[in-house]
Amino acid sequence: MKRTLTAMLVSLGPFASGCATEQASRVEAPYVPDRDQTVRVVRCEDRTGTQTGRDLAREATQHLVEKLQDAKLFQVADDASLVLTCDIERFEEGSALKRWLMPGWGATQADIAVMAWRQPGDQILATFRSHAHVDAGGLYTIGADRYILSVALDDIVGQLRQWRAGTPPQGGAQK
Amino acid sequence: MRGGIVGLALLFAMTAACASGTASTGAFTQTARIEAELKRGTSTKMDVQRVRGTPKGTGGAILPLDPRPREVWYYSDISATNMRREGQELRGDIRVQFVLVFFRDGLFDGFMWSASTTIPLEEK
Numbered sequence: 221m222k223r224t225l226t227a228m229l230v231s232l233g234p235f236a237s238g239c240a241t242e243q244a245s246r247v248e249a250p251y252v253p254d255r256d257q258t259v260r261v262v263r264c265e266d267r268t269g270t271q272t273g274r275d276l277a278r279e280a281t282q283h284l285v286e287k288l289q290d291a292k293l294f295q296v297a298d299d300a301s302l303v304l305t306c307d308i309e310r311f312e313e314g315s316a317l318k319r320w321l322m323p324g325w326g327a328t329q330a331d332i333a334v335m336a337w338r339q340p341g342d343q344i345l346a347t348f349r350s351h352a353h354v355d356a357g358g359l360y361t362i363g364a365d366r367y368i369l370s371v372a373l374d375d376i377v378g379q380l381r382q383w384r385a386g387t388p389p390q391g392g393a394q395k
Numbered sequence: 396m397r398g399g400i401v402g403l404a405l406l407f408a409m410t411a412a413c414a415s416g417t418a419s420t421g422a423f424t425q426t427a428r429i430e431a432e433l434k435r436g437t438s439t440k441m442d443v444q445r446v447r448g449t450p451k452g453t454g455g456a457i458l459p460l461d462p463r464p465r466e467v468w469y470y471s472d473i474s475a476t477n478m479r480r481e482g483q484e485l486r487g488d489i490r491v492q493f494v495l496v497f498f499r500d501g502l503f504d505g506f507m508w509s510a511s512t513t514i515p516l517e518e519k
Contacts, residue, residue, distance in 0.1 A: 246453070267448050269422030305441070307448045310421040331421060333449035342440045342501055347449060 238357045239364065241375040244349045249338075251345075251384045256338075258300035261285050264332075268311045276308050276369065280332065283370050287377045293384055302345075303337040313365040314354065323356035328364040332372040336383070346383050350375035419474035423492060424448060426508050438503035443468065443496055456497070466498040 264280040284306055288294055294302070310331035318326025330352050336345040352372035354364040382388075428446050432438075444450075450468035457464050471493050478487035492510040496503070 265445070265448065267422060267424065305444055305449070309448065335444060335449055337441065339441075344440065344453075349449075 238361070239352060239354045239368070239371055241350050241352045241371060243351075243375050243379055245346060245379045245383070247346045247383060249343065249345045250386060253384075256300075256302040257295060258297040259288065259294035259302045259304055260298055260300040261288070261296055262303060262305045264306035264308055266308045266311075268308055270311055270313075272311070272313060276311055280306060280308055280369050280373065283373045284334070284376070287370075287373055288380075291377050291381065293377065293380055301339055303339050305335045305337065307333045308369070309333055310351075311369070316357070316359050316362040316364065319354070319356055319361055320358045327353055327355045328361075328368050329353040330368040330372045332369070332376060334376050334380075336380075348376050348379040348383075350379070417474070417476045417478065419476075420472055423472045423474065423490070424470070424494075426492075426494060426506075429494075429496070429506055429508075433503050435505055436499075436502055440468075440498060440501065440503075443498075443503055447494070447496065450496070463499060465504060466501075468496040468498070470494040470496070 261281065261284055264277045264284065266275075266277040266280075268276065270276075284304070285296055288296060294300075308330065310329060312327065312329045314328030315326035332350050332352075334348045336348075337343065338345055350372040352368050352375065354361050354368065357364075424447060429443075432446050433442060447468075447470060451471055452469035454467050454469070455464055456467050471491070473492075474490050476488050476490070478485065480486075490511060493508070495507040497505050497507075
């Protein structure tokens with residue numbers, strides 16, 4: 221029950237808070253349906269250098285695995301030849317009070333990059349990036365720092381879905 | 396009571412307007428780890444990703460005196476701190492770091508690093 225409620229709040233949060241995302245992807249090789257049904261997710265790296273008291277890498281990894289499973293895009297397995305690496309490149313908690321006082325001040329932001337590899341052989345298949353941010357809004361945007369990673373990873377999973385479907389990437393490049 | 400809240404809000408807003416601005420593309424990544432943890436001719440692309448993160452760009456290069464093509468990964472970190480208005484001028488400190496990582500036959504083949512010192516920015 222608690223998990224369902226949390227999932228609902230996380231899902232509704234972005235709509236109620238003016239949360240926005242920008243994406244960029246670069247596709248090096250097409251998705252191969254017969255080969256790439258399973259995926260191995262390497263633990264995300266927190267490269268933000270911020271001291272939040274939270275384990276952002278663990279949170280992001282958990283979100284990514286759950287979203288991949290929920291979206292039914294891939295089965296997650298440790299021996300898969302399709303590998304996803306993940307970097308949290310930026311995380312700013314921001315402040316709902318500051319946003320309320322002056323839009324743009326106290327923005328909550330997260331940048332995440334995910335690379336798809338084929339192993340062995342170190343072949344890069346695609347790179348996906350998402351920038352999620354809450355720049356403005358009243359006190360109802362309190363807690364944006366709790367769901368901003370999830371929003372960015374929703375965007376990444378959307379890009380993975382496009383790559384899987386063979387749809388040309390938005391805001392990116394395809395070889 | 397209501398006047399107090401409004402006053403507090405105005406104070407916060409004025410403080411915000413006076414605060415020095417900061418903007419960056421993210422944390423500056425330490426390049427020392429490249430030399431410490433990567434070995435030329437041995438380390439793989441995934442090793443480089445683990446040490447340096449996802450590249451901001453990728454491409455290829457042929458360097459002078461060596462016609463063998465190399466793959467290149469590009470990284471950059473940029474930050475602007477202490478941004479402030481002084482009269483008609485906007486002043487601040489900009490720090491920039493660029494790293495190019497070279498691969499030959501898929502293996503780490505060296506890197507090039509360039510960084511600025513603190514450069515005052517003037518914009519009239």
